[in-house]
Amino acid sequence: MDIQEQLKEAFEALQNKRALIHHITNYVTVNDCANVVLAIGASPIMADELSEVEEMVGICDALVLNIGTANERTITSMLKAGKAANAKGIPVVLDPVGVGATAFRRQSVAKLMDTISFSVIRGNMAEIKTIAGLKAKSAGVDSLEEESDGAKIALNLAKKLGCVIAITGKIDVVSDGTLCYTLQNGDMALTQVTGTGCMSTSLIGSFIGASNNAFASALAGILTMSISGELAEKSKGIGSFHTSLINRIGQMDLRTILERYNVSLIK
Amino acid sequence: MDIQEQLKEAFEALQNKRALIHHITNYVTVNDCANVVLAIGASPIMADELSEVEEMVGICDALVLNIGTANERTITSMLKAGKAANAKGIPVVLDPVGVGATAFRRQSVAKLMDTISFSVIRGNMAEIKTIAGLKAKSAGVDSLEEESDGAKIALNLAKKLGCVIAITGKIDVVSDGTLCYTLQNGDMALTQVTGTGCMSTSLIGSFIGASNNAFASALAGILTMSISGELAEKSKGIGSFHTSLINRIGQMDLRTILERYNVSLIK
Amino acid sequence: MDIQEQLKEAFEALQNKRALIHHITNYVTVNDCANVVLAIGASPIMADELSEVEEMVGICDALVLNIGTANERTITSMLKAGKAANAKGIPVVLDPVGVGATAFRRQSVAKLMDTISFSVIRGNMAEIKTIAGLKAKSAGVDSLEEESDGAKIALNLAKKLGCVIAITGKIDVVSDGTLCYTLQNGDMALTQVTGTGCMSTSLIGSFIGASNNAFASALAGILTMSISGELAEKSKGIGSFHTSLINRIGQMDLRTILERYNVSLIK
Numbered sequence: 001m002d003i004q005e006q007l008k009e010a011f012e013a014l015q016n017k018r019a020l021i022h023h024i025t026n027y028v029t030v031n032d033c034a035n036v037v038l039a040i041g042a043s044p045i046m047a048d049e050l051s052e053v054e055e056m057v058g059i060c061d062a063l064v065l066n067i068g069t070a071n072e073r074t075i076t077s078m079l080k081a082g083k084a085a086n087a088k089g090i091p092v093v094l095d096p097v098g099v100g101a102t103a104f105r106r107q108s109v110a111k112l113m114d115t116i117s118f119s120v121i122r123g124n125m126a127e128i129k130t131i132a133g134l135k136a137k138s139a140g141v142d143s144l145e146e147e148s149d150g151a152k153i154a155l156n157l158a159k160k161l162g163c164v165i166a167i168t169g170k171i172d173v174v175s176d177g178t179l180c181y182t183l184q185n186g187d188m189a190l191t192q193v194t195g196t197g198c199m200s201t202s203l204i205g206s207f208i209g210a211s212n213n214a215f216a217s218a219l220a221g222i223l224t225m226s227i228s229g230e231l232a233e234k235s236k237g238i239g240s241f242h243t244s245l246i247n248r249i250g251q252m253d254l255r256t257i258l259e260r261y262n263v264s265l266i267k
Numbered sequence: 268m269d270i271q272e273q274l275k276e277a278f279e280a281l282q283n284k285r286a287l288i289h290h291i292t293n294y295v296t297v298n299d300c301a302n303v304v305l306a307i308g309a310s311p312i313m314a315d316e317l318s319e320v321e322e323m324v325g326i327c328d329a330l331v332l333n334i335g336t337a338n339e340r341t342i343t344s345m346l347k348a349g350k351a352a353n354a355k356g357i358p359v360v361l362d363p364v365g366v367g368a369t370a371f372r373r374q375s376v377a378k379l380m381d382t383i384s385f386s387v388i389r390g391n392m393a394e395i396k397t398i399a400g401l402k403a404k405s406a407g408v409d410s411l412e413e414e415s416d417g418a419k420i421a422l423n424l425a426k427k428l429g430c431v432i433a434i435t436g437k438i439d440v441v442s443d444g445t446l447c448y449t450l451q452n453g454d455m456a457l458t459q460v461t462g463t464g465c466m467s468t469s470l471i472g473s474f475i476g477a478s479n480n481a482f483a484s485a486l487a488g489i490l491t492m493s494i495s496g497e498l499a500e501k502s503k504g505i506g507s508f509h510t511s512l513i514n515r516i517g518q519m520d521l522r523t524i525l526e527r528y529n530v531s532l533i534k
Numbered sequence: 535m536d537i538q539e540q541l542k543e544a545f546e547a548l549q550n551k552r553a554l555i556h557h558i559t560n561y562v563t564v565n566d567c568a569n570v571v572l573a574i575g576a577s578p579i580m581a582d583e584l585s586e587v588e589e590m591v592g593i594c595d596a597l598v599l600n601i602g603t604a605n606e607r608t609i610t611s612m613l614k615a616g617k618a619a620n621a622k623g624i625p626v627v628l629d630p631v632g633v634g635a636t637a638f639r640r641q642s643v644a645k646l647m648d649t650i651s652f653s654v655i656r657g658n659m660a661e662i663k664t665i666a667g668l669k670a671k672s673a674g675v676d677s678l679e680e681e682s683d684g685a686k687i688a689l690n691l692a693k694k695l696g697c698v699i700a701i702t703g704k705i706d707v708v709s710d711g712t713l714c715y716t717l718q719n720g721d722m723a724l725t726q727v728t729g730t731g732c733m734s735t736s737l738i739g740s741f742i743g744a745s746n747n748a749f750a751s752a753l754a755g756i757l758t759m760s761i762s763g764e765l766a767e768k769s770k771g772i773g774s775f776h777t778s779l780i781n782r783i784g785q786m787d788l789r790t791i792l793e794r795y796n797v798s799l800i801k
Contacts, residue, residue, distance in 0.1 A: 026580070028578075029565060031565060070583065101579070101581075101589075104583055142577055192784070194569050194578065237785055239778060239780025240781055
């Protein structure tokens with residue numbers, strides 16, 4: 001499938017099925033994540049109690065795990081939910097927020113990756129390099145990495161893990177281990193609102209819940225965010241940009257994506 | 268009291284007393300809940316630590332319990348807070364978010380209902396049917412139920428439990444076990460923003476904190492949300508609608524409610 | 535340094551260093567806090583897991599502790615993070631939300647103050663009076679105090695604790711124990727949005743992370759919030775005011791502060 005076909009499949013799947021997306025996610029950006037899932041046409045459910053996550057994920061179409069404010073309790077819930085999702089063939093998406101920042105985050109992500117087969121892992125360059133076992137420069141949850149070698153890193157890590165790797169930043173990269181695309185949409189204003197990374201992951205989760213096509217979902221989710229960022233009103237300030245971003249995500253469709261996307265096949 | 272009298276009492280009570288509303292609620296929609304409580308003229312306080320909830324509820328005028336992201340720890344806090352509220356005559360409102368989704372939620376709500384006398388329970392049709400012991404169709408936290416038998420269900424459950432039952436959806440239903448109203452205000456856009464149900468419950472909590480009139484508060488809280496949804500700007504998208512909804516809640520008054528409400532007395 | 539010099543230093547420091555601000559804070563207002571930290575030009579990171587907070591604070595430039603929805607677990611994390619920050623010379627800012635409301639809050643703040651040297655403590659009059667051991671009138675997290683004796687209270691408490699005390703309300707007061715300023719900017723609309731106090735504290739944290747000048751940071755953080763509140767659009771309602779407030783914080787600069795600030799040196 002070429003990229004137009006991938007994107008067509010992703011958007012059509014969402015129209016044909018109101019996917020239910022189980023999140024175990026951070027409390028900083030959770031409201032925005034729920035709202036973008038609704039905006040794109042899926043349904044969010046957030047639940048992290050250990051005794052219910054297995055049952056909850058069983059009624060859902062995808063699981064999004066985001067470690068932004070994880071603690072020992074919620075990591076345990078993520079492990080249980082992820083195993084249950086794998087057992088039932090429900091796709092799981094990981095957002096390893098700030099994984100390089102502390103040993104707790106590195107070890108938690110290592111445990112998650114040992115236990116769960118992920119369909120997509122989305123992070124910034126520093127997060128993905130940390131997962132790939134490479135040295136990474138970061139400041140808290142932000143990457144300070146040059147992005148020139150993103151394609152190679154994504155391709156190798158995707159091949160090694162057998163999942164789709166999505167690196168977001170000035171240039172986004174998506175690879176399934178065989179193909180690798182760079183995506184050059186977006187706007188710097190997206191870095192001035194907290195949670196645009198988390199929201200991108202929730203959008204990927206929304207698409208994959210409907211289509212179960214990991215590669216198409218990563219491409220569609222990231223382009224939805226970056227093109228919405230291009231189209232959103234920036235003149236009034238970043239509070240208004242944040243609101244307008246949600247407007248644009250709610251109005252996004254295949255036609256707009258195909259008109260504006262700037263994607264190159266690297267391999 | 269006819270419905271105009273009920274609504275008049277609810278709005279006048281809020282003007283005469285800045286009610287303090289203790290919430291033990293979910294982290295997805297908590298910011299919006301706090302903001303609608305302020306918008307309508309009450310004061311929110313969120314506190315869930317077991318060792319403080321008894322004391323906290325004692326200084327408040329109403330308690331709102333919302334199980335959206337509850338866990339074992341917070342359910343224990345809810346039980347303690349609810350018992351303390353009952354002992355002191357402080358009204359308690361329950362929002363049984365997604366109660367049908369998992370055994371944990373069903374059992375938690377059963378424990379809450381065994382332990383606490385609620386003044387109002389507000390949920391969607393699937394949530395209220397689950398509480399009534401009826402089979403319910405839901406998708407996560409959303410109801411997939413037809414709404415034709417809402418009046419009967421609300422009336423019977425309200426009578427059985429001795430509290431006000433409010434079912435929100437395309438048509439809203441409020442019953443105290445003797446009377447039953449259907450409310451046909453609202454707008455589909457309200458389903459595209461996360462937490463409009465939670466916010467409705469917090470509005471009911473705000474009114475009941477001021478008036479201690481459960482029936483009037485359920486009517487006033489639901490009409491405030493649904494009529495604000497009608498009046499809010501929808502042309503720019505759902506991010507702007509969300510902002511405009513808060514604007515409208517902050518501007519809501521008795522006159523606007525009485526001009527626009529579409530309420531039928533069923534029994 | 536006179537006040538213009540203080541403010542100049544605070545704003546220039548932020549321009550010269552993208553400070554990373556570690557928060558252990560409440561889940562009600564955390565998204566707004568993260569967004570105002572980004573808006574003013576710093577970077578937020580929220581993390582409360584006991585096993586990572588020591589390491590996390592070590593890579594940050596300031597620590598903000600806010601007890602709004604604290605529980606036993608997060609207070610333990612705050613104690614550990616604060617001690618680590620002190621050991622490394624990283625400034626710590628405290629927001630004692632609703633400290634007078636319950637014994638748990640009073641005891642938690644007492645423990646925090648026994649264990650940690652704070653650079654700035656910001657609260658409303660009731661919160662600061664409670665910390666000062668004075669009788670205080672509050673309603674939940676809101677102060678019901680007259681503000682006439684704020685300067686004396688701030689000055690004495692700052693001297694006693696050896697830190698900067700900031701009292702926000704109709705009139706704001708900032709003292710380092712030697713000097714004391716009153717600040718008469720702001721707008722009543724700021725009381726109608728939840729979390730403007732928390733956001734002020736996060737702004738102080740952002741300035742202090744860049745400058746390590748506690749007095750200048752308290753002045754700059756509070757004036758940024760109050761002058762943004764003056765400039766923000768109020769005609770459309772409080773949802774729009776909230777959005778516009780974030781716009782204004784993102785546009786705030788030294789020139790605007792110096793044009794509008796209404797500050798008196800009391801001592």
